[in-house]
Amino acid sequence: MPAMTMIQAINSAMDVMLGRDPDVLVFGEDVGYFGGVFRCTAGLQKKYGHTRVFDTPIAEGGIVGAAVGMGAYGLRPVVEIQFADYIYPAMDQLTSEAARLRYRSGGEFTAPITVRTPCGGGIYGGQTHSQSPEALFTHVCGLKTVMPSNPYDAKGLLIAAIEDDDPVIFFEPKRLYNGPFDGHHDRPVKPWAGHPMGEVPEGYYRIPLGQAAVLRPGAAVTVLCYGTMVHVALAAVAESGIDAEVIDLRTLVPLDLDTIEASVRKTGRCVIVHEATRTGGFGAELSAQVQETCFSHLEAPIERITGWDTPYPLAHEWQYFPGPARVAEALKRVMEF
Amino acid sequence: MPAMTMIQAINSAMDVMLGRDPDVLVFGEDVGYFGGVFRCTAGLQKKYGHTRVFDTPIAEGGIVGAAVGMGAYGLRPVVEIQFADYIYPAMDQLTSEAARLRYRSGGEFTAPITVRTPCGGGIYGGQTHSQSPEALFTHVCGLKTVMPSNPYDAKGLLIAAIEDDDPVIFFEPKRLYNGPFDGHHDRPVKPWAGHPMGEVPEGYYRIPLGQAAVLRPGAAVTVLCYGTMVHVALAAVAESGIDAEVIDLRTLVPLDLDTIEASVRKTGRCVIVHEATRTGGFGAELSAQVQETCFSHLEAPIERITGWDTPYPLAHEWQYFPGPARVAEALKRVMEF
Amino acid sequence: MAQSTVEKGTAVETQAAHKPLRFHVPEPKCRPGSVPDLSGIRLPPGSLPRPAVEAPQEQLHDYAYGLVRVLGDDHRAAGDWLPQLDAEQLRQGLRSMLLTRLYDQRMLRAQRTGKTSFYMQCTGEEAIAVAQAMALEPNDMCFPSYRQQGLLIARGWSLVDMMCQVYNNSGDRMKGRQLPVMYSAKEASFFTISGNLGTQFIQAVGWAMASAYKGDTRLAAAWVGDGTTAEADFHYALTFAAVYRVPVLLNVVNNQWAISSFQGIAGGEVTTFAARAIGYGLPGLRVDGNDFLAVYAATRWAIARARAGLGATLLEFYTYRAAAHSSSDDPSGYRPEGEAALWPLGDPIERLKQHLIAVGEWSEERHAALTAELTETIKAAGKEAESFGTLGNKASSPRTMFDDVFKELPQHLRRQRQQLGY
Amino acid sequence: MAQSTVEKGTAVETQAAHKPLRFHVPEPKCRPGSVPDLSGIRLPPGSLPRPAVEAPQEQLHDYAYGLVRVLGDDHRAAGDWLPQLDAEQLRQGLRSMLLTRLYDQRMLRAQRTGKTSFYMQCTGEEAIAVAQAMALEPNDMCFPSYRQQGLLIARGWSLVDMMCQVYNNSGDRMKGRQLPVMYSAKEASFFTISGNLGTQFIQAVGWAMASAYKGDTRLAAAWVGDGTTAEADFHYALTFAAVYRVPVLLNVVNNQWAISSFQGIAGGEVTTFAARAIGYGLPGLRVDGNDFLAVYAATRWAIARARAGLGATLLEFYTYRAAAHSSSDDPSGYRPEGEAALWPLGDPIERLKQHLIAVGEWSEERHAALTAELTETIKAAGKEAESFGTLGNKASSPRTMFDDVFKELPQHLRRQRQQLGY
Numbered sequence A, B: 001m002p003a004m005t006m007i008q009a010i011n012s013a014m015d016v017m018l019g020r021d022p023d024v025l026v027f028g029e030d031v032g033y034f035g036g037v038f039r040c041t042a043g044l045q046k047k048y049g050h051t052r053v054f055d056t057p058i059a060e061g062g063i064v065g066a067a068v069g070m071g072a073y074g075l076r077p078v079v080e081i082q083f084a085d086y087i088y089p090a091m092d093q094l095t096s097e098a099a100r101l102r103y104r105s106g107g108e109f110t111a112p113i114t115v116r117t118p119c120g121g122g123i124y125g126g127q128t129h130s131q132s133p134e135a136l137f138t139h140v141c142g143l144k145t146v147m148p149s150n151p152y153d154a155k156g157l158l159i160a161a162i163e164d165d166d167p168v169i170f171f172e173p174k175r176l177y178n179g180p181f182d183g184h185h186d187r188p189v190k191p192w193a194g195h196p197m198g199e200v201p202e203g204y205y206r207i208p209l210g211q212a213a214v215l216r217p218g219a220a221v222t223v224l225c226y227g228t229m230v231h232v233a234l235a236a237v238a239e240s241g242i243d244a245e246v247i248d249l250r251t252l253v254p255l256d257l258d259t260i261e262a263s264v265r266k267t268g269r270c271v272i273v274h275e276a277t278r279t280g281g282f283g284a285e286l287s288a289q290v291q292e293t294c295f296s297h298l299e300a301p302i303e304r305i306t307g308w309d310t311p312y313p314l315a316h317e318w319q320y321f322p323g324p325a326r327v328a329e330a331l332k333r334v335m336e337f
Numbered sequence C, D: 001m002a003q004s005t006v007e008k009g010t011a012v013e014t015q016a017a018h019k020p021l022r023f024h025v026p027e028p029k030c031r032p033g034s035v036p037d038l039s040g041i042r043l044p045p046g047s048l049p050r051p052a053v054e055a056p057q058e059q060l061h062d063y064a065y066g067l068v069r070v071l072g073d074d075h076r077a078a079g080d081w082l083p084q085l086d087a088e089q090l091r092q093g094l095r096s097m098l099l100t101r102l103y104d105q106r107m108l109r110a111q112r113t114g115k116t117s118f119y120m121q122c123t124g125e126e127a128i129a130v131a132q133a134m135a136l137e138p139n140d141m142c143f144p145s146y147r148q149q150g151l152l153i154a155r156g157w158s159l160v161d162m163m164c165q166v167y168n169n170s171g172d173r174m175k176g177r178q179l180p181v182m183y184s185a186k187e188a189s190f191f192t193i194s195g196n197l198g199t200q201f202i203q204a205v206g207w208a209m210a211s212a213y214k215g216d217t218r219l220a221a222a223w224v225g226d227g228t229t230a231e232a233d234f235h236y237a238l239t240f241a242a243v244y245r246v247p248v249l250l251n252v253v254n255n256q257w258a259i260s261s262f263q264g265i266a267g268g269e270v271t272t273f274a275a276r277a278i279g280y281g282l283p284g285l286r287v288d289g290n291d292f293l294a295v296y297a298a299t300r301w302a303i304a305r306a307r308a309g310l311g312a313t314l315l316e317f318y319t320y321r322a323a324a325h326s327s328s329d330d331p332s333g334y335r336p337e338g339e340a341a342l343w344p345l346g347d348p349i350e351r352l353k354q355h356l357i358a359v360g361e362w363s364e365e366r367h368a369a370l371t372a373e374l375t376e377t378i379k380a381a382g383k384e385a386e387s388f389g390t391l392g393n394k395a396s397s398p399r400t401m402f403d404d405v406f407k408e409l410p411q412h413l414r415r416q417r418q419q420l421g422y
């Protein structure tokens, strides 16, 4: 199987779907001729023509609004928001429209759209190129929210998202685009080549939305994470030597509660890790649900290791980023409780 | 002291501040000559002139964007978003601008603005006149979020919000505008007249942001609630006969964790009630924090009683609304755990 | 810490020399208490000649400031905008307009008697939706606001179905979820109405791009009010429509009011809404919205243009909101009583009726008979609709509350449904 | 369940008769590999006469399609737009433009050598920010995009302070929080630059309303690029500015590109960006952005208009982004090499230089001397700035990360700061 970076895997997912389904269109700022500022759509316009893959005006709300209209017609538009930090102008079309069409029309009209957007920090992007706003969407009923942690999942999940008949917000942790980043920013960068999850089939395959993956079975404590934090958690577990069970949620809504519940009932301990700001982050929902479903099994408080409740500062991004050290300390705390 | 409805109290707060501070302006859709679709600004244009209280184009993003600019100049604009369901077009100006000016400019520019908006259901408003989107703002660092439950608090908190040097989102539970609604929609409506919290001083007073109110001391279980749900919780407690401690949060961010913590350490049990949809609602953050700070004291799982994860349907709003019966059941469950 | 200094500016004048700045807040000419006076409204003399369908937009700027009219004050139809509509079609239009008005009247009464919680009339604006529905193909896709019920009625959609939605009863295909009048009728190519103003404008552009992408022949048409033009989606729609040359009709219904705000608050004091089109390089036509024939003719022109691959047209229909904004609104709080009666462009139903009479194709008697017939039609539909229930009695099962959030019911919603006892 | 039926439509034509629809995706004339060719760019012959400041906007439509020019190809200044600037002021402008360009060059090198993570040049666009800064009062409030560093330089702001921000070092007043070039300098009446495109446009309108409300004399001016005109805030700004007759200058810098998208993707294929103004009833002027004198003259006209209580003007500065979008961008991926050299309106610095030489107020020698002097100035500033640190060494304390989220540090942030060990 060919080794792909996350960028190549995402590109391949769109390539496959453009090839299989004439109703799939791809558009967004700079995605056409140029192929996207992160190159995720490179070559697609040349291959499928400029009425299927094209540039748009700089208007995130317009991009999503047009996609909702296309979805209502029966197409499956895949749009790119250049950075998750710039998704806010599209908030109304996502929350009031994409998420509501099916419900308010009694199923007459739907919005089978996919909104791809790079998220997360660690690239010296400062406060407007580093955000992880997933919790603003997981609170909106009618939206599905996905965040892959590796090329293999990214392709399989993106294909599933495009084929899904409901709107999906697909977050791409940009720090993982080229390699499995474990949070040790001071160490040499690793490429996806050679990583098992960097092995990606050329063709069509899907990973169903709503299924978490147990990446490391363990008995001592459950670690719930997604996106970049999956690699940070794995590093922290390896370094702390604690026999943790690491679960990559992959899809946040709908949530794979069964897998989470089974794990925490077994381990009796839970640490939640995300890069987004803490207050009202998705970790709060995870903590609440684990507590509600596993109360009697809990032997220690559920901990959340997250970004701080501040914007993502450029000069201090490594103090902001919840790295392996902070996660390892949390693991120790819950084990020693 | 005069009896005021919540509408009159909110009107009085703006009246007082317009009178005290020439830098206070009030504007929004239909707020000028007409005085607002809920009459909250009635009479203010006539009293203060149409350059201080005026109508705006129907552009929530423009209203907030203009307010941010005025705030940067040094004014204290108070804007109305006609329904919280229509705040999404302003999401970018609130999240990327109002919440960020102080931080990104190193304190050079600030946005001392107040955004008032009616929220909540129970008025046959259907899915676009009933929403409670507070959790979309409590997750945004740099914003303060307030939701009063009665006329006295509404006036004192609104004055504090207007005087606050940071942006404040001020949610007004519209079902409480005219009376203390306890969730028994089938019983005759009660007016604020005669209710102790309907006694509102004419003049200036403030209730500091960030302070919860213990409305009913109790030993058995702590109930965390805000807005309309405060009255629902009080009704449920009265009807269940359980000695619950009912805490009206009043301000969600910054949160009065000390009061919450002290109560739960005492009662060992906690029920959280809000009208907003469940997943990722502010209740999740409350549950997570209570669990983190009071783990060893908890004798039962923390429960969340909330709106369902669906839009707010007109015909079934009373099945959607988390009424006294559902709260009472939760109280019993945690007591019998 | 780095030191910073600002040199004295190099501008010629000095600040001291300047007068204090001011800004302006638009106010309508009259408010309650004062005698209504619409003399301020300048109507251009005659209407401009009908331009060729392929006329370049640069040559059409005047049309954004003029007013397309066909029916004269003498109730005669004249000018080269005169559309090819035979008497039968005109009577059809009259019928649909009258049915729309009578429907509104009955539904408002239903609201007053508690059969529904809310209602919105389109009184005085019937010509726009009805004539446009007749100008469009039945399967051209409509993205309306809440004031185009005339589209459904002109397309012969079931009144019972509409009433069931207004009553949120067991016959409501939207299962009682939506505010009354927020219809959805895919079979009638009528898009689900949004409570959020303006969102449908850019959606219509996207829909039309999809239709064009598929080599389909269905156009899209969208409607917003004067007030709604200030929303972002209006700007997105015009931008995308111009950039991609999209086959869509973008309609602004300028009924002078946005709840309590007159059109000056939306920008109508300084220019027309049709003029917005010019900035994007689109043709913009201002049309007498109370002139059934003018509405039809201008719409046909825009349709022909879209079908010729020349893209979108912005149509401003100049009209007046004769009734309250909604059943929750009382205009006496912000505009003088009787202003509607002074509207210089009259009433669309009365004008078409008088025209048909003037050309010998109609009479007071026939009109009275038609009114009686349609009143009966509505009464019958009302009875049938009420058999499905009215507000608060006979709604869909609360169990349906959890359907259609997603295509399949996810686990967490199944659990919540169980908690509710279903 | 209510039955629904759709009657056959009454439209004259039948669907079968229609041709399949299409839409259009704009493409630039040339892409990498092809020979650059800007012959497509139509420049109107001479510029239109300078209108009276109080001319009604309806009479100014042509100015949105023309091009205000003062400097001719013979490097002579002519026409009634000719501003009152003496040779000293012109040399001042030349100096600021040159300083801006040299500053950009040094900062780009700093980025290449790892002293900062990111940089954005304004090469070819220097005349706009510099001439406008000179036309404005020093305390008129500027709401720039990331490409108006020339405003700060023309206002004599500290280069060291700017460099410290770019280096995110211990001298950075923004405490290393912001992306490089996202300056904030209240003392220079320069608003904090947002990473979110366009937000400053409506903020500037609000700021100017506040200034007018207070009876202040300070104007506001805002800048966006051609691509950014598609954002909602552009529409909000023009709407509010027109409705409330706000004393603000709204500038669009049309440098032909938005990263890899040519201006046609923003709507520039069908009309000009200055024309957007017409739709709102605002005057819109298109100006040669590489003609220092034209930029100054047009800006003075708009300022006079705003000060006369006549409200806002939209100015489109027609220019070319000669360099890459940013240090992260490589234009060879989407536009032909050497396109910049073909730009028909030349280079702003070269043109002003040649003009001054032509009128005997400048020489190659003096220019070489000035270049040498400014290079030294920047070198010295660079040395001083670097003494405060560069990327990754000597930043503000991480403790500052928690400051300025709110005015006072709330309890939860204090706890988080403690967890970080501060």
Ligand SMILES: Cc1ncc(C[n+]2csc(CCOP(=O)(O)OP(=O)(O)O)c2C)c(N)n1
Pocket: B029, B058, B082, B086, B089, C145, C147, C195, C196, C197, C224, C225, C226, C227, C228, C229, C253, C255, C257, C258, C259, C321, C325
């Ligand atoms: C985004 C949004 N903002 C505000 C409202 C509240 N609202 C409902 S109708 C209306 C006035 C609309 O006026 P106009 O666009 O002129 O349409 P008309 O009612 O006159 O047909 C307002 C402000 C809304 N529904 N959606």
Ligand SMILES: Cc1ncc(C[n+]2csc(CCOP(=O)(O)OP(=O)(O)O)c2C)c(N)n1
Pocket: A029, A058, A082, A086, A089, D145, D147, D195, D196, D197, D224, D225, D226, D227, D228, D229, D253, D255, D257, D258, D259, D321, D325
């Ligand atoms: C809201 C938002 N969307 C997208 C971006 C990403 N982005 C940064 S610059 C840019 C292009 C802007 O082009 P233009 O407005 O022409 O300005 P120019 O760079 O040419 O000066 C884009 C798309 C952003 N910063 N903000």
Ligand SMILES: [Mg+2]
Pocket: C225, C226, C227, C253, C254, C255, C256, C257, C258, C259, C321
């Ligand atoms: Mg209107």
Ligand SMILES: [Mg+2]
Pocket: D225, D226, D227, D253, D254, D255, D256, D257, D258, D259, D321
């Ligand atoms: Mg540009």
